[in-house]
Amino acid sequence: MKASEKKFVHLYTGNGKGKTTAAIGLAIRAAGHGMKTYIGQFLKGQLYGELTELKNHPLITIEQHGDTKCIRKEDVTQAHIDQARLGLKKVSDAMLSGQYDILVMDEINVTVWFGLLSADEVIDVLKKRPDNLEVILTGRNAPEKLINAADLVTEMKEIKHYYTQGVLARDGIER
Template identity: 50%
Template sequence: MGYVHVYTGNGKGKTTAALGLSLRAICAGKKVFFGQFVKGMKYSEIDSTKYLPNFNIEQFGRGCFINKDPDKEDIDFAVRGLERIKEILLNGEYDIVVLDELNIALYFNLFSVKDVIEIIKNRSPHVEVIITGRYAPKEIIEIADLVTEMKEIKHYYNEGVLAREGIER
């Protein structure tokens, strides 16, 4: 049986933890699908399919809208992404399915928590689901089997260091 993991909180490392789990799973012969909500920018992990067999990554965003409200196009990208995730979770082709920044998509009301929970509950039973992003809603935490909160203690971003390729992006 596959479990549901949630990595949330304001600290760095949620996506990184999901990528680490993905690498571990691939090295154990498992297939991983990594769906990134909200993100549409070039992150280093996008090139991972060149190096890692049994790993597929897709982005369901057109760019980060952290400093503005999402518009209709952002919502359309996310809804299409959720439909793709539904298909993947139902067909059971992958052992691990990562829903990166799903919590942020929910926070910005790009789709409903109810729809997400229904999709997760109706997945192929062996599929392990990893959900990342700040602001995990209580309904997602309630259906999860494992919840980890990343807590920021100190971050060099506060000293003006921007995201570095291969480390934060």
């Protein structure tokens, strides 16, 4: 990479499909150019296909922070909060390690929306971002403060969905 290239904070939000997969796809695209990516996944809490597929990738590091899926605000426990805090610490360490070109905080938006972390805690980490690191934040319900902190914001907007046909999440497609 040219040292002169400015790096950005991307944010993918919205109720549509493709937020996490766009971040994974970006890591693959970047790997094709020899760039290294760290992916920290919050709140996933189950085995997603990308973890199995990428865990031995030479240019991509992927870690799940938290082993319990949380899909409703009323289900939040202290364990979720502790796991999110530990996750943010690990992401922060990866950010400062100087090892990576791209860093993904997967589901960080919804982690903040659930109140597991504050937007300010995440922004404090973003402020420590080295100049040569591109950062991707994903998750629905992105808080205004994180949107303001991002340079590029894309809303994945659901126009039509087969959930309305009664289809549940499937291996390989939704996880």
